[in-house]
Amino acid sequence: MTIxxxxxxxxxxxxQKLFLKEGTKSWSFGSFxxxxxxxSTFFIRQGIKKGxxxxxxxxxxxxxxLTYTALLNIGAVSVHLYPEREDEYVEFAAEHTSxxxxxxxxxxxxxxxxxxxxxxxxxxxxxxxxxxSYEIAYVMFTxxxxxxxxx
Numbered sequence: 001m002t003i004x005x006x007x008x009x010x011x012x013x014x015x016q017k018l019f020l021k022e023g024t025k026s027w028s029f030g031s032f033x034x035x036x037x038x039x040s041t042f043f044i045r046q047g048i049k050k051g052x053x054x055x056x057x058x059x060x061x062x063x064x065x066l067t068y069t070a071l072l073n074i075g076a077v078s079v080h081l082y083p084e085r086e087d088e089y090v091e092f093a094a095e096h097t098s099x100x101x102x103x104x105x106x107x108x109x110x111x112x113x114x115x116x117x118x119x120x121x122x123x124x125x126x127x128x129x130x131x132x133s134y135e136i137a138y139v140m141f142t143x144x145x146x147x148x149x150x151x
Contacts (some may be wrong), residue, residue, distance in 0.1 A: 003069065003072060003137075004073060007032070007033050011029045015028060015030025016029075019032045034127060036066060037073065038127050039067065039120070040071075040073040041126055041127060042123060045125075047100070047115070048071070049074065050074060050076065050135075051135070052099075053097040053099040054078060054079065055090060055104075056078050057104035058103060066119075073129070074128065075130060077136050078137065079099060079140075079141075083106070087107055087109055092148075093141055097151065099114055101114060102114060102116050103117050103119060104118070139151050
């Protein structure tokens with residue numbers, strides 16, 4: 001069972017059951033799945049589609065998980081970076097993976113041919129429920145402490 005299959009199953013069978021709690025905010029399976037679907041619509045409207053690589057550079061764990069799951073929902077490939085990583089590392093990862101976008105609340109540089117997006121504060125969008133995929137889901141980099149990072 002994939003992550004999306006699991007989430008969809010529980011959002012349908014147990015929509016009010018607690019899925020995630022972070023600080024004072026919490027999501028049921030149903031509300032999380034709905035927010036993922038709306039965030040998917042946001043990414044589609046930015047031109048992100050199946051197979052596109054997107055760098056995730058977010059410090060809030062819930063935002064990171066929502067972004068990752070929304071990108072899975074549309075078939076995009078997530079490139080996960082630690083939020084503490086400096087701008088040069090974000091640029092390296094975006095260039096190395098030919099990323100279509102960077103989603104970050106701290107990285108603000110303009111990059112040629114790469115969208116730089118903030119995590120949206122409010123999503124008043126129609127949800128997009130994608131189809132589950134067995135494609136590449138994410139890319140992680142080594143820390144690069146002794147040489148350039150490796151994907």
